[in-house]
Amino acid sequence: MSVFKSRPALRWLVPSAAAAVVIGGGAAAGTIVANADPALPERSAAQLLVDLQNAKVDGLSGTIVQSADLGLPKIAGLTDEASGTAGLANLVAGSNTARVWYAGEEKARLALVGTAGETDVIRNGADVWFWQSSDNSATHLKVPAGAEHKPQSLPTGVPSTPQDAADAALAAIDDSTKVTTTGAAEVAGRDAYELVLEPRAQQSLVGQVRLAIDAEQHIPLRVDVYAKNATSPAIRVAFQQISFDKPDPQQFVFNPPPGAKVTETDASKLERDAEKAAEQHEKAGAAKLRGGGKAPEVIGEGWASVVTAKLPQAKGKDAEQVDGMLGMLPEKSGTWGSGRLFAGSLFSVLITDDGRVFAGAVAPETLYEAAAKK
Known part of the structure; x- marks a missing residue:
């Protein structure tokens, strides 16, 4: 479960000379170290990037909380819960909670728990299920042998995992980003190092992105995004509770509840639907340009x-x-x-x-x- 798996291009970051360039704008990789508690050995920013690249766990489960306070005005029909867009409202000023279970690339489950019900994505070998409790509907598909159909997230409006958030933050690293470390942290009862990304561009509203990296397992436990000069994060995605024990296989077995509307499909149909949607989107875009x-x-x-x-x-x-x-x-x-x-x-x-x-x-x-x- 490597944070770099979906972005192979990030591998150039470590442990090459390029890593030394982005860290501190050319500072030697070993000169900037995490001021960790005595219980944690010191780690440089370059070493933490290597840790992230090589992170691999065989199993975990936990609760993730995503919270946001973007300081946006309330716009009727857009960011207010009364408009029926509670998911969007929570993304810009609220919180979302998700449960995650992982036992290898072919056994994974992510569940969004909200006031409107629960939405799950479950992968168990060749079986993939999408379930929504709000209307008691489920979609089931079979993954062809050797295919890469591995659901990583829930539909739009669902909070990202710390790993997803860290992936996006790391993709932004270039020579306009200052990368340092700062102290140790404790997240979900576990010791962690903090990696700090800071834009050099004066125009940017982003002050810092802080990644708390598990000291033993090396995966992101928390990602905080701070606005410039702010003392509290505008966006936080963090594990509230986590265990690295392999989940019980029964966690990945899904049986539709009584009365559930089940739709059977296949991966190739989803691909065709996605291609058709992309084609329609392209045509719609062309029509807009003509307009x-x-x-x-x-x-x-x-x-x-x-x-x-x-x-x-x-x-x-x-x-x-x-x-x-x-x-x-x-x-x-x-x-x-x-x-x-x-x-x-x-x-x-x-x-x-x-x-x-x-x-x-x-x-x-x-x-x-x-x-x-x-």
Whole structure:
């Protein structure tokens, strides 16, 4: 269960000379060490990256809590629970809880537990089950021998595991990232080292990303994302409880509850459906461009990058809904024109009156500068 398995490109980070370059902007790999408690041997940032790369466990189970407080305004129909988008509301200002069991690549289970019920993804050999208690429905498929269909996460709106969050954070490491260590931590009753990623770009709203790495098993136990100058994390994904004992095989056996609606499918059908959805999405995108939209572009690099696009003209009820939501956002204007700003502690989105959108993990001023140039 390696954090680097899904991103082989990350292997260049360690233990090569490139690792020494990203750590402290060229500092020797051994000069920056974790100020660990006496019970833990000192580990450099480069050594912790090696630990992450080589981490492998045969089994674990635990409870994961994802919490967020992005400092976003409440927008009716978008970020409020009354709108029926409680999942989104919790992702931007709330918490989610999940249980995880793992006993090898072919035995894994992830369950989201929420007020609306439970949603599970279960892999047991060739059998894969997707189950939702809210409507007592289940989808079952058989994985062909030798196939790589290994479900790693739940549908949209489900919290990531610390491993997934760490994977994304590590993918952002480049020469614009300062990598250090800071002390030891205790997560879910286990000793851990802390690896700290800090953007060098002044425009970035991200202050630090802190990874707590298990001192013995070397997997991420917690990932915290801090806004600049903040003392508490805007996003936290952490194990609340964890055991590295191999789970009972019965944890991966799923029997549909009485009355459940079961849909039988196969991996090849899912692939065809995914390809069809991608094709439809591509056609829809082309239609939007014909309607006045513009494909997204990236301005800048790394932590200071800004994504921009031209929106197609909304019509009818869609236009009314869009105008209603935008009307709740504060008005902004400048040499770039005028528009509305949707901003939180970690990102900003600018929607101009002429249909342009600028977004990034940057301060609004950076969006204004980008808008003035386009």
